[in-house]
Amino acid sequence: MSHRLLTGPKLVLATHNAGKVREVAELLAPWGFAVVSAGALGLPEPAETESSFLGNARIKALAAATASGLPALADDSGFSVAALDGAPGVHTADWAQTPDGRDYAMAMAKVERLARHAKDRRAWFSCALVLAWPDGHTEGFLGEAHGQWVWPPRGTNGFGYDPMFVPDGGAQTFGEMAPAAKHAISHRAAAFAQLSAACLPPRP
Structure with a gap:
């Protein structure tokens, strides 16, 4: 299967999440793309109506590419707990939503409350x-990081549910890890490795 190559030089990150902007921009840095976020461009956040991460990422990428006239990269990610049948999953951000914004401490407490009596701690x-282009072409990639959830949360690095997740083979939560250590093994890094192999030119 052939993939479309991203030639740049400018790329829209289709997100309003500062943590995601930071992580994806760091992953893209070696290629020298000029990166701007959808939030910085004042683009609206489209409704995420799909039942899969790839489906929702495609909605966001196409919306940003169409509105900006530039190639756009969207990330849709989430945290899943085996004892909760994969929840919160695609509803990860919804679990944190409050009238005043997103409260991930509240969301992590909800996970713990619902799963505390389960023996299965897998997460x-x-x-x-x-990636989407203004002509409607898209390329999609899915990565995962497996481990277990822990309580109480530990660490102030990362964002979202990072402080309650310990990856397989590790002792620190994503919230305790240095950013470079997390990037080396994260779900986002796994997806980005696939994307870079398929759609990015050789690194300079």
């Missing part, structure tokens, strides 16, 4: 990355 992060 995983998923990340879908979708």
